[in-house]
Amino acid sequence: MSTSDQDRHHRPPPSRNRQPPRSKVSKRVLLRVASELGIPHAWASVIWLCGPLSGLFVQPLVGHSSDRCASKYGRRRPFIVAGAAAIAVSVLVIGHAADIGWACGDREGKIKPRAIVAFVLGFWILDVANNMTQGPCRALLADLTENDNRRTRVANGYFSLFMAIGNILGYATGSYNGWYKVFPFTKTVACNVECANLKSAFYIDVVFIAITTILSITAAHETPLASSPSHQTHGQQSSGGGTDEAFLTEILGTFRYFPGSVWMILLVTALTWIGWFPFILFDTDWMGREIYGGEPNQGGAYSAGVSMGALGLMLNSVFLGITSVLMEKLCRKWGAGFVWGVSNIIMAVCFLAMIVTSFVAYHIGYIGHEQPPAGIVIAAVLIFTILGIPLAITYSVPYALISIRIESLGLGQGLSLGVLNLAIVIPQVIVSVGSGPWDQLFGGGNSPALAVGAAAGFIGGIVAILAIPRTRIQKPIPLP
Numbered sequence: 320m321s322t323s324d325q326d327r328h329h330r331p332p333p334s335r336n337r338q339p340p341r342s343k344v345s346k347r348v349l350l351r352v353a354s355e356l357g358i359p360h361a362w363a364s365v366i367w368l369c370g371p372l373s374g375l376f377v378q379p380l381v382g383h384s385s386d387r388c389a390s391k392y393g394r395r396r397p398f399i400v401a402g403a404a405a406i407a408v409s410v411l412v413i414g415h416a417a418d419i420g421w422a423c424g425d426r427e428g429k430i431k432p433r434a435i436v437a438f439v440l441g442f443w444i445l446d447v448a449n450n451m452t453q454g455p456c457r458a459l460l461a462d463l464t465e466n467d468n469r470r471t472r473v474a475n476g477y478f479s480l481f482m483a484i485g486n487i488l489g490y491a492t493g494s495y496n497g498w499y500k501v502f503p504f505t506k507t508v509a510c511n512v513e514c515a516n517l518k519s520a521f522y523i524d525v526v527f528i529a530i531t532t533i534l535s536i537t538a539a540h541e542t543p544l545a546s547s548p549s550h551q552t553h554g555q556q557s558s559g560g561g562t563d564e565a566f567l568t569e570i571l572g573t574f575r576y577f578p579g580s581v582w583m584i585l586l587v588t589a590l591t592w593i594g595w596f597p598f599i600l601f602d603t604d605w606m607g608r609e610i611y612g613g614e615p616n617q618g619g620a621y622s623a624g625v626s627m628g629a630l631g632l633m634l635n636s637v638f639l640g641i642t643s644v645l646m647e648k649l650c651r652k653w654g655a656g657f658v659w660g661v662s663n664i665i666m667a668v669c670f671l672a673m674i675v676t677s678f679v680a681y682h683i684g685y686i687g688h689e690q691p692p693a694g695i696v697i698a699a700v701l702i703f704t705i706l707g708i709p710l711a712i713t714y715s716v717p718y719a720l721i722s723i724r725i726e727s728l729g730l731g732q733g734l735s736l737g738v739l740n741l742a743i744v745i746p747q748v749i750v751s752v753g754s755g756p757w758d759q760l761f762g763g764g765n766s767p768a769l770a771v772g773a774a775a776g777f778i779g780g781i782v783a784i785l786a787i788p789r790t791r792i793q794k795p796i797p798l799p
Contacts, residue, residue: 373447375744375748377450379740380737381451381737382737385454385458391543392543394543395456395462396539399532399535402452403532406449408444409444410445410521413441413442416441417434417509420433421434421507458736461736463539463541469651471722472646472716475646478714479711479714480643480644483707486635487636487640489524492523495516499519505519505522578724583783584739588742589745590775590782591663591717592742593772594666594667594670595713596746597750597765597769600750600768603624603625603632604625606631609766610627611624631699634707637704639708639711639714643715650716656720656784656786656787659716659780660781660783662712665709666710668773669709670769672698673769676698676702677766722736
């Protein structure tokens, strides 16, 4: 789960309105922190459960509230600012978890319970804040594109591009091992060199969040709801339906109006994220354990694997960015549903390749004795890199499709994206609860969860190709 946001000024060409990359707090980095604090591998997915749960309630509620926000600063920007501030607080708590634990009584030992409590608290605040920020950012993007099909696809493509840039900057920052020298005060009795490097990276992240949030809210000229031409109509519709109607009743009541195409988008979205979530949760852990044969806090093999995984994810982000730039051309030529389906099949093939690579690495017999062969490492990094292509599609196409199709139902963009988020987080709850025990059932590795992800991704790809209409866009009208 990440925070990477993009706002657009009203009407000018996309190339003149791209939001600078927002620093991203990667869950891969947080998994590394969790391992160092002694959180068992099987429990990591349970802690990660906050992300889907907060997305299940927070993002639809925030989207619904932002649709009706009458602030003079606009509907979306107050939520973006509040969410960004909460993100800054949460990463500072996470970065100082070991120090907080030490101050509360933790001492040397493999498991640091008080530090774990601080980490989990900060992590849960981070997930709530991420959902509080990303929903209004996506909704603002849709507002500024005025529901034009092409503009919406281009805008979401650039959203994905700047997520990639934020990823690259984040991974580059996290891979540098000398930050503790730049910020010497970060190294304490409770926080070793590696901990100090991560803490320093979080400080840099807070600075980037502040800068990009200020740029975003000043660049996007949002019309307050009270001044909007549609405000009177919206108010009449709200009074007709009852402004005091319970939120959950309202959002659930919208489902009965969905056409079949919207249900297909939600189904493919759910299958796609069942595929992605095991990878997002355990990617660098897979590299450290199953390719390098290490264990957290036991020698240098695991850390070397995590560092190599971070390199693979940085290359993944490069491919994500390139694909984002090409997104509009691909969708215009082949149709968004077809492109989405093919990307899911690529994702499934890559997950199967990870399972095969783990099998080969295990049977070569080097694990626990020597460094992995260059061929195994290259194969693993290559898989991570190629996965940037389907990840770019996942970050943009579903949002563009749902924004275009659901607007005709009279829903606000915030609520419509909240509905899409339900199709993302409900599968994640299932994966979060089940992936740890499922992996333990087969010996504790990551391959069982990846196998489920591959199957879900492949099925989702077939459904997208066959069931989502391949509408081709005619020659576009030049942007003014």
